[in-house]
Amino acid sequence: MQLSVIILNYNVQYFLELCLLSVQSAVENIDAEIIVVDNNSPDGSCAMVRERFPHVKLIENKQNSGFPKGNNIGVAEAIGEYICILNPDTVVAEDTFIKVLAFAKKQKNLGIIGVKLIDGAGNFLPESKRGVPTPWVAFTKITALYKLFPKVVCFGKYYASHLTKNQTGQVEILVGAFMVVQRQLYKDIGGFDEDCFMYSDDIDLSFMALKKGKNNFYFHETTVIHFKGESTIKDETYMKRFQEAMNFFYKKHFKVSMLFSIFMKLGILFFSFVKMFQGKSKIKNEIEHFVLFSKDKNLANRLNTVIKKNLDFRDLNAEKLVFLESNANNSPVEIILDAHFVTFKECIGFMELQKNNNCTFKIIPKNTDFLIGSDNSIERGTVIKIGV
Template identity: 30%
Template sequence: MKKVKITAIIPTFNEELDIQRALDSVSFADEVIVIDSYSTDRTIEIVKNSSAKLIQRRFDNFSSQKNYAISKASYEWIFLLDADETVPIKLKEELINIVNSDTVYDAFFIYRSYFFKNKRLRFSGWQRDKVIRLFKKSTCRYKGKVHEEITTTGKIGFLKEKLNHYSYKNYFRYKNKLRKYAKLQAEELMVQGKIITPYHLFIKPFVRFFIQYVIQLGFLDGVNGFVISWLHAFGVWRRYVEVLNLKYSSVAKIKKNPIEKFNSSLSEKDISIIIVNYKSWKHLSLCLKAFETMREDEFSFELIVVDNKSNDGKLKEFTKKFPFVKFIENTGNNGFANACNLGALNAVGNNLLFLNPDTIANKEAIALMLKTAKSNSNYGIISCNQINDNGKVEKQDRVFLQLFTLFGFFRIFFRSLSKKTKENKEFIFTDWVSGSVVFISRGWFQKVDGWNEDYWMYYEDVDLSKKVSDAGGKVVLLKNTSILHNHGGASRINFKTATITKTEVLISKHVYIHNHFRGVLKFTMLLWLIIVTLFFKSITAILGMLFFFVPKLKLGMYLFIAMIRYYYHCLKKGTWLSSRSMNLPYKG
């Protein structure tokens, strides 16, 4: 009897760590085809040094890639092997025997043994994992973009021996693999018109974890079982987040660089002083009057006020009252960062000084900040002491947010243990400075892409300082000069405004963690923040309902409601951004 020949097919993309083992594993095949998606590592080099036939094709989806390779096969029987799989000797023998028998089946399921690194998982849902890998070319075809399956007009049988599947090599590689799968699955769901609800984003991932870890006995695989169950729950969540990204990215794309048209070479003035206003006209009047008599003998300057659509008729009045100021009306109450960037785009100064409208500056402080900037090119951000209306100096030593500085009590404890902030007679080298007084050169402003419009209000100053620090610059506070600051006068002007601003402080903290942390640490910080926020805000909400006549307790009740709405928004939209953020890719 004439021997029946087999074509083995191996799909690849950057599989240099596994491809040689896979090629050796299919040495029994009469023809080996490697269908590659233009790998950028050593995969191609390794394949070319073997007897395998190499075909390269741009990847669109798993099914079309495999179907294309099948069409190029010389023989009727096809055996498909992923690069991270191997064929044990007994399975090789069974494959050869089955294709040379008078089988009535056109395709065969093969069970797989799943390996976590080099240790086999015996539970966690892998007990009965099976895939169709041996099939006839004439009657079988792949269908589906990801986790594709064979469709056939014939009968399907089962082989006794198992494939070895070495899918999990390390946490981050496997997580990236799941991200890739999630994007492809999201494309399929978009075509199907899938509607994403909080159930898909919150309940379904938890259900997946519970099924795999508890019902499918993942806990019997120890730590490995927990990790794989957690990762697959993440994959479910990521799938639906990607659907939201696809759905709303066509509506409005996130601006990666809000100051893309910023001209870093302008220097018509020494300083452009930029003030953001929203209905703070009383404070703004005092702020601007401080500049009326300020002479330009030591430095030249311009004044720019960006009004965030106060829409109360005061803008025209102030334009006439202060003709030496350039007033710009924003398109809406777009937040502090957006207004600062708008002001910077219209500025002509070689340096930018961002001030709150509730500050009162003086010539000496501004001149010293300019002098310091000129003498120290590595000083990315410069500020100075701020004196409140009680004559007290505001906090000088500010630290970046970390796991143990999320909340007030822990910050106090952390400061007592950590090293003291570096300082000398002139400067304090702090992590970040308040956005109420920020002096930055035009070059540094462009280098860090300006203010981050992810933030509607609060933490944009921490973010800007962090970007400067990450870029190698120093954040400096001048000890020997000061500016008056009526703290809170620009934002907390009534109960409603106080509710919004306090809510945005909490929201922006979530955004900052998302932007500046990765992996397990980011997950831990966000989870901890959510739990503590809901716990303490729920207590104040209960007290607020009981003692609604006490303003602070009443405010706590409104804050709790606002945070519940925010978390619902996060689940529904798949983003940590505030609904007011200018970088939110979908409004309404």
Template identity: 30%
Template sequence: MNRSQTQAQHAVVSIVVVSYNTKDMTLECIRSILTETKCGFELIVYDNASSDGSAQAIADEFPETKLIASEVNHGFAKANNIAAGQVSGKYLLLLNPDTVVLNGAIDKLVSFAGSRPEARIWGGRTLYGDQSLNPTNCWGRMTLWSVTCQAFGLTSLFRDSALFNPEGYGGWPRDTERAVDIVSGCLFLIERDLWNQLGGFDPAFTMYGEEADLCLRARAIGAHPRITPDAEIVHYVGASTKVRANKLIMLLKAKVTLIHRYFPEWQRAPGVLLLTCWPLSRMVGARILWAMFRKPKWKATQLAWTDVWKARSEWRGGYSQVQ
């Protein structure tokens, strides 16, 4: 029996990493898992048809790691579902490939789950590469008020305000334990039984929004997702989505889908209308800032949001499998 088989037999946590054209980062992520994790675990890496040699590099450096090298890019949600169908641990941990595990973070997260079993979904604290706070580890649920703040630029102007940046939990530096609505999929620990009960991610969400949908479904049956500041990772953010406009289009598709699913019926039409105003206001704002200051970043921002606005027919309907 090799080491990977022994790990699978005694796994407390099953770790799933879905990679797509992030070869160097994925290798760094796996190294950090193996170095920093002492509790019983199994690791499954699902490569989503990368074209950068990721699968071969993973197989060469980590021959004992279970690797699923797909010939088709199924997207984040479906790829995780496929990999999660092959795990055995009490807990399932979804970990982005553009992350680095710090100071025993997985051990600490599993310990936290044991101390807060009522949560049923748990997350940690994320940092950027320079070790500054990356606040994208969790989110508040989307509401008509939060979409209004986003549409009129209040979220950007008052990022540290809990009132005007409710989805981002503005003003909270993620340095305390706290119940949250949504745990980010970059570091997402869940009871395997709960994952199976919910049927995993809804594959309608090709990219973005899948963890929000899962957490909201979990909350509806009594889960209380929770964050600990003790489990820290580096998350470089968006490494597999390099074209900003494409990322924003997928994000908006996901947000429209979540509005259709979770807003009261009377709020859905105004919610989508307000969300449609978001790229328009960002495009106009960036254009004004470019005209005033001539900084290249504002020109790039203007062009990205202009592309998103022009593509609004692609995202205003949300993902096609809205239920």
């Protein structure tokens, strides 16, 4: 078997459903298996998987054992030559795995492959490619030197600025939302370190691959949506676990002075508070204009009864997936993409194209009664029931 896709889920039923639909399409022409490991979700995720995706191997944990252990459980059941660690709040294109596997087979001494990630508004996520957060690199991140002096090479290592978002090349650290690695290498490394509950596990796995003498790659030729924040509410528990994760990585891999340890603790505390408050809801401009791309006029009528605002129906029987008018007054526009008639690859490309046009996006997955999406990378996403 070529590929095993491991999806660790906790309490994100609707995002998991969308993710599985995209993965299902992406492995149609690949000898692959899909494994969902559920960390004791109370939201009906397991029932949904059993009903809608009976071919998916479902592992139901009796407790939330964290990201590392949950993924290790999934990999232990996998039989693919390659494994993909995939978040449930992601959407892959139909050709994502074909492209990544073709690239993987051309590499010698391969470590881990990551891809270009965008958030639910189409914006590039810089954590798609990173450097090892050594004390110095961490210092440039915490003090925002990489933002103040973006052209200074020694300040840009945290986000691997030697590569642009549209360049494929070697990097040190990749993000756990999407990682492709040979199953044997994953086992040789020891998998995710279960002493870390979450948040620095992907940094540690990437670093362990480097220590094995392997080459990690950022691959820009396919894009994956990562809605972010769906499995975690950024509250006091988040802050505590983030601090623990950073402390775990430094204690495991670096020897630092007492003075720097104190500085790092203060920096981690500050950075954690920033992240926590980033997750709080913000006042948004109310959307008055909606655009539906579909071939289903009845769907447009149903949405009209739910949204009760200006809905522009773009009939894909008569026109292409193109946002024809420029948003001259820069008013907020919500674009709704019907995945019955728009491929996931088209959804992703359209989001990237329209990202600077004050647009938000929602997707209606096939054979569902909801639309789903996320307006930015720091808040929980939105699920709206539309009926059948």
